[in-house]
Amino acid sequence: MSARARILSTLKPHNAANPMDAGDLLATVGGCEATAWAAVEELVAEHQVMTCRIHRPGGSVVVFWPMGKLVNARPGRKAGRK
Numbered sequence: 030m031s032a033r034a035r036i037l038s039t040l041k042p043h044n045a046a047n048p049m050d051a052g053d054l055l056a057t058v059g060g061c062e063a064t065a066w067a068a069v070e071e072l073v074a075e076h077q078v079m080t081c082r083i084h085r086p087g088g089s090v091v092v093f094w095p096m097g098k099l100v101n102a103r104p105g106r107k108a109g110r111k
Contacts, residue, residue: 032060032068040078040095048092
């Protein structure tokens with residue numbers, strides 16, 4: 030299984046309300062840390078994974094969660110059309 034697949038699989042149960050800490054993500058994914066970081070950066074650049082830095086009094090932490098695809102079952106009305 031590739032690093033990208035392991036990352037996406039690991040992040041599957043997480044969301045913006047319950048993100049995964051970067052350290053926990055890398056520990057769970059395993060393998061070469063540089064390869065895992067490169068895969069995370071690719072997924073973030075492709076908007077498949079979202080990230081943010083949370084600042085707390087004791088320091089800051091980087092968190093990740095998978096990006097959900099918004100699906101609109103039926104198209105909305107176009108602007109200017111009645």
